[in-house]
Amino acid sequence: MDKNPYSNLDINGVATASGGQYERVNIEGVGKVEGDVRAASFRLNGVATVRGNVETERLESNGKLKIEGRLSAGTSHMDGYTDVLGSLSGEHVTSKGLLQIRGDCELERFDAEGGFVIDGLLNAGFVNVQLYGRAKTREIGCESILVRKIAKSQWKEMLRKMFGKWAAGLEAGTIEGDDVDLEYTAASVVRGNRVTLGPGCRIGRVEYRTELKKHPAAQVGEERKTGDGSHFA
Amino acid sequence: MNLELISKKDLLDSTGISYGQLYRWKRKQLIPEEWFIRKSTFTGQETFFPKDLILARIDKIINMKDDLSLDQVAGKLSPSLPDYELRKSDLLKRNIVSPVTLHRFAVHDPENTVYSFELILYFYLIDQLLQAGDMSMEEGERLLETLKDHFPKFDGKSCELIFIRKMGVSSFALLSLPSQLFFEKGVKVVARLSMTECIEQLKGKLV
Numbered sequence: 001m002d003k004n005p006y007s008n009l010d011i012n013g014v015a016t017a018s019g020g021q022y023e024r025v026n027i028e029g030v031g032k033v034e035g036d037v038r039a040a041s042f043r044l045n046g047v048a049t050v051r052g053n054v055e056t057e058r059l060e061s062n063g064k065l066k067i068e069g070r071l072s073a074g075t076s077h078m079d080g081y082t083d084v085l086g087s088l089s090g091e092h093v094t095s096k097g098l099l100q101i102r103g104d105c106e107l108e109r110f111d112a113e114g115g116f117v118i119d120g121l122l123n124a125g126f127v128n129v130q131l132y133g134r135a136k137t138r139e140i141g142c143e144s145i146l147v148r149k150i151a152k153s154q155w156k157e158m159l160r161k162m163f164g165k166w167a168a169g170l171e172a173g174t175i176e177g178d179d180v181d182l183e184y185t186a187a188s189v190v191r192g193n194r195v196t197l198g199p200g201c202r203i204g205r206v207e208y209r210t211e212l213k214k215h216p217a218a219q220v221g222e223e224r225k226t227g228d229g230s231h232f233a
Numbered sequence: 234m235n236l237e238l239i240s241k242k243d244l245l246d247s248t249g250i251s252y253g254q255l256y257r258w259k260r261k262q263l264i265p266e267e268w269f270i271r272k273s274t275f276t277g278q279e280t281f282f283p284k285d286l287i288l289a290r291i292d293k294i295i296n297m298k299d300d301l302s303l304d305q306v307a308g309k310l311s312p313s314l315p316d317y318e319l320r321k322s323d324l325l326k327r328n329i330v331s332p333v334t335l336h337r338f339a340v341h342d343p344e345n346t347v348y349s350f351e352l353i354l355y356f357y358l359i360d361q362l363l364q365a366g367d368m369s370m371e372e373g374e375r376l377l378e379t380l381k382d383h384f385p386k387f388d389g390k391s392c393e394l395i396f397i398r399k400m401g402v403s404s405f406a407l408l409s410l411p412s413q414l415f416f417e418k419g420v421k422v423v424a425r426l427s428m429t430e431c432i433e434q435l436k437g438k439l440v
Contacts, residue, residue, distance in 0.1 A: 106260050123256050143253030173278065176241075178253040191242070193251055207242070226242065 009039070019052050036069065053086065070103070087120065098133065113150070127177075131184060135170040144179035149200070169200065191226075236411060238270065238281040239288075248291050261307050263294055265391060265429075267410060283411055286427075309436065317350045317439055324353065329438055334360040337370055338377060350435075355380045357435050358394070358426065367423045368396065372403050379405045384428070396424040 006023040011031040019035025025042045036052035044061045053069035059076035070086035078095045087103030094111045104120035115133025122137050127145040129135060147170050170185040180192035184200035191207040201218040207226050214220065245252065258264050270281045290310070297306045322344045324330050334356060339346070348356075355377055362368040368376070376396075384392075384407060395406045399420045407428075408414065416422070 108260075123260055125253075125257065125260075141252065141256040141259075143251075143257065176252045176256070178251045191252065226246065 006039075009033075009037075019050075025056075042073075129170060131168045131170060133168055136172070137170075138173050140172055140175045140177070142177040145175065145177045145181065147182045147185055149184045236413065237284040238272075239284040241280045241282070244282055244287060244291075248288070248295075250291065250295075257303075258294060261303050263303070263307050263310055264290060267391065270411065310433065317353075318347050319353055319439070320344070321346045321348065324348065324356070327438075329353070329435075330356045330360045331364065334363055334373075338373065350439075351384070353439075354428075354432060354435055355384075358431055361426075361431075362396070362424060365424075368403075376405055379407065383407050387428075391427070391429040394424070394426045394428060395422065396426075397421065398423050 006021050008024045008026065009017055009022045011017060011027040012029055014030045016032040016034065019033055019037045022037065022039040025033075025037060025039045027044045027046060027048045029046045031044075031046070031048040033048070033050045033052070036054075037050055038055045040056065041058040042054065042056040042060070044065055045063060047064045048061075049066045049068070051068045054067050054071045054073070056072075057074040059071075059073040059078070061076070061078045061082060062080055064081045064083075065078070066083045066085075068085045071084045071088045071090075073088075073090040073093075075092045076090060076094065078093070078097065078099060080097045081100075082095065082098070083100045085102045087105065088101050089106045091107065092109045092111075093099075093107055095116060096113045098114055099112060099116040099118075101116070101118045101120070105118050105122045105124070107124040109126045109128075110122065110124040111128045112135070113130040113132070115131075116129075116135050116137070118137040120137075121139045121141060123141045125143045127140060127142045127147075129145075129147045131147065131149045149168055168184060170182070170187075172185065172187045174189040174191070175182070175185070175187050176191045178193045180190060180194070181196040181198070182190070182201050182203075183198035185197075186202045188204040189207070190197075190203050190205070193209045194211050195206055195208045196213040197203060197206070197218040197220065198215045199217040201215070201220070203218070203220045205222040205224070206212060206220055207224045209226060212223060212225075239247075241255070245255065255264070259266075259269070264287070268282050268287055270283075271278055272281055273279075293310070294306060297309065301309070319327075319329075321335065321339060321342055325332055325335060330353070338356065338359065358380070359368075359373045359376055362376070363370070363373060380394075387407070387409060391410045392407050393410055395408060395414065397404055397406070397416065397420050399417075403423070410427075
């Protein structure tokens with residue numbers, strides 16, 4: 001078993017460990033890691049705080065994870081509450097529960113069930129949001145985005161208990177993408193190639209290139225067709 | 234000097250690329266973060282780009298992406314210095330730096346001295362300015378000093394070299410991008426070179 005040059009970090013129970021390079025990080029219980037962590041995989045069951053940056057190929061988190069630096073992860077599955085004080089970059093993030101990113105977020109694919117708060121720009125190839133909490137971000141830029149509201153789930157009940165009663169919805173400053181398909185979204189500007197606005201949308205201004213589909217219950221302040229043929233736009 | 238800006242919408246309309254492509258290229262770091270300039274307009278926050286830089290870059294990406302993968306394009310365009318070294322004799326043989334320049338600035342180095350990419354870049358820059366007739370040999374020496382002292386401090390971030398002259402007195406400055414610079418009357422900007430562009434040119438010649 002001397003194939004791996006780095007050792008594993010295992011925490012069972014309550015412990016504090018130092019950062020560094022590991023092969024695998026496995027935390028069951030309450031753990032704290034002081035400093036930057038690099039590992040091939042990072043697994044958490046319970047509560048953990050990392051006081052530094054995390055770099056890993058696979059991240060799996062069940063419970064509450066707080067990272068006081070940047071997170072860069074190939075693929076991540078986050079169940080529960082995840083708080084990243086820096087930026088997030090990676091290939092694929094699946095989040096169930098609440099995800100909070102204070103910086104920017106750069107991903108190829110972003111699947112979120114529940115709520116998220118991203119203070120910076122969410123830049124992703126494909127954004128798939130299943131709403132049952134409140135989601136908020138300054139700006140979304142993507143190739144395609146799909147936002148849907150889930151009717152009922154246990155998580156929704158729990159989030160409601162935790163954060164009081166609020167309507168599930170996505171709130172964003174601007175949303176830009178090639179294919180934009182939204183529901184229950186409030187945004188000041190939506191720009192895209194093909195734009196579909198479902199029920200519950202409140203959009204200040206929509207700019208679209210090829211087509212705009214609008215549900216009767218969607219509120220849109222201003223509509224504009226841009227580029228491709230309309231030179232007076 | 235004022236950088237001319239272009240709004241994101243005008244950029245997409247004039248180049249025919251889509252939002253998705255723009256964001257994907259940003260993720261792949263084909264377009265540097267600092268070119269995204271956020272400004273508030275009467276319609277809210279909008280993103281602007283330095284017009285000449287972004288149009289040239291998009292042109293390059295579109296031309297390259299047919300033959301190369303996006304990751305390869307990113308490698309070609311990144312402002313980071315490659316791990317590339319070359320002997321003095323090879324620099325001459327491949328006509329990257331002219332013999333006059335090398336003779337003046339590297340006369341004490343033996344023929345088989347190995348230069349780092351950074352040093353090759355400095356020689357290349359000086360050579361360009363000398364050949365354009367903008368700069369004298371003495372000024373070239375000072376430029377070499379300036380670059381050696383200060384260019385590593387930018388640490389891979391894009392920067393510009395400014396060469397100004399007033400009443401025959403010349404001076405050099407390195408500044409990070411994007412920035413605005415205003416001069417007093419009588420100052421002549423002899424040259425303003427983007428280091429990133431020079432790195433790209435040199436990479437194209439070396440590889």
